[in-house]
Amino acid sequence: MDAANLVPLPVLLPLIGAGVALCFPRSPRVQRIVSATSLSAVLVVAAFLVAFSTTGPQVLWVGAWPEGLGIVLVADRLSALMVLVSSIVTITVLVFATRQDQDAGTTEAPVSIFHPTYLVLSAGVANAFLAGDLFNLFVGFEILLFASYVLLTLGAPRERVRAGSTYIVVSIVSSTLFLLAIAIVYAAVGTVNFAQMSERLGELGEGLQLTIQLLLLTVFAVKAAIFPLSSWLPDSYPTAPASVTAVFAGLLTKVGVYAIIRLQTLFFPDSPLTDLLLWAALATMVVGILGALAQNEIKRLLSFTLVSHIGYMVLGIGLATEAGMAGAIFYVAHHILIQTALFLVVGLIERAGGSTSMSKIGGLASIPVLAVLFFVPAINLAGLPPFSGFLGKVALIQAGIDVGTPLAYALVFGGIAVSLLTLLAIIRVWHRAFWEPAREQDAKHRRLPASWLVTAGALVAVTCAITVVAGPLSSFATDAAHDLRDGAYVEAVEEAIP
């Protein structure tokens, strides 16, 4: 069997699973089995894709339409790695997402739609990572966005409707802009295929190139929550159920980062607007972390650190060197897992302490399991050695020093300062939620469901495992970054044209 035939499976399997799960609205148990089966299958397929992608990009022209008219799916090293990491996250969070979690905040939770929607979300994420043309990328974005609208407003209590409204309007506006960009690209070069675009965009006039690049950059920056287009994120994420927030925080912004990587390497390798990206990275890091320091609610605080750490990835992309890109790819993989783990643990904190507001909870250190589960990913996020957050930041800072321009040095110092400020924010949570005595006299912590502890523990273990396999992972990221710049992608796509 040709390995390329595996490429559409990460999109197909969850969609089929969603259809099957929708047929059993009354039996959550069957739905859970269906979802778990299809997502585990995706995990296996993704692992194979990573293995096959080391021999070169795997390309499949869906439906074998002649002359490259159809949809193309491509799994090169970067795409395969992203699909693998995202499937680890989706399967773990699925196990976490039990009934108690979805019910929090509403008595009328329509749990029957959670599993189908969740599967559609993971299909959309996989489609965005594997898409080989701009319109299919748009469709992937729409699939995951619509699923996220439903998940964000699950049960439709007041605060979720309010938060969801902001999120939906921002997303729809960015989708409209994306569509506008596609229309302009098609009118200008007569194709939306990534490979053909990368050959033809260079022949356009400078003004038109800049317009297209800025439009697409704006669209992807909204998705990735890069300052000044980031204010929607801390506003909308914290109200959703813990499992939903965890998977959103891990995956949705990274899809935007992935799209920016493609944009900067494949479409515009020569005029990459690097200074603009570097300034945006600095602003994102600093503004994000200052926002986090002002927060009293742990979920909101983590949402702000999420924005802040997107800045590190944009820093790697903006350096426009192979080392910078490799650092960014490593950091994306690390950050997807770490941010999801932290949000899951905050779900546990909410459960145990009854709130996520730091002025209401305290004394959680009396639950040692919870304390360890929070502490390890938290200092990993802040970038303390020996964890992967430290290694990722070192790679990025090394790449910045190699570039050696004043702006790059500013970014390096900004990155170090933001890392320390992240530590401060994390220590504040640790101090107030764990070490200080409980706020209420008769506070008794509620028991944590075993399945939650196990899944959160498993994800924290995976984040630690990333530290152990950091060597192979970073050489994989370096190879992926090399692939991005040597034209292997374009060659493989054109060879495979039926």
Add this chain to the structure above:
Amino acid sequence: MIPSLALVVAGGALLACGVYLILERSILRILAGVILASNGVNLLFLVASGAAGRSPIIGEGAAEISDPLPQAFVLTAIVISLAASAFMLALSYRSFQLDGHDEVADDVEDALVRRRADADLTSASFAERPGVDDDTESGGVQSPELSPEEVDPRDVPDTEEPELPEPLLEDEPQGAIDPDGRG
């Protein structure tokens, strides 16, 4: 190929009206804006697809047919904006059910942080105990929840308490639809 000026102008006008409406606070007006804007973009796709009046059917010779791809794009875009409209209508209805209007309110936590800043208090995350401000410079104000400034009523939803609702116990009976929406 010379693009039709009428299409470009019409598309631009629709987009402009759409942007104006999207800046409103009522979800229904935003919805109208979204529909206008997406139709404006669809018109721009027609500009990209070349001369009008021919069918996009293969087999009539390459010079005879109109480009089918932009039409496929527009079709997909129409379906997607249909779904978006349906979802926003549902959201608007739910908002109306809960609050009697469909205006998007400001973020509660955000408004709290801003009120503290206006009142020159430190962030709530610095206060050592709830309800007590330990900042010596502000004279140790005892109840930071009371804002000395007048607050724009839009900033703080009238009936909404700043606290998040208490999580429910597991054995809470599954009631019918609660007009309050949070059980």
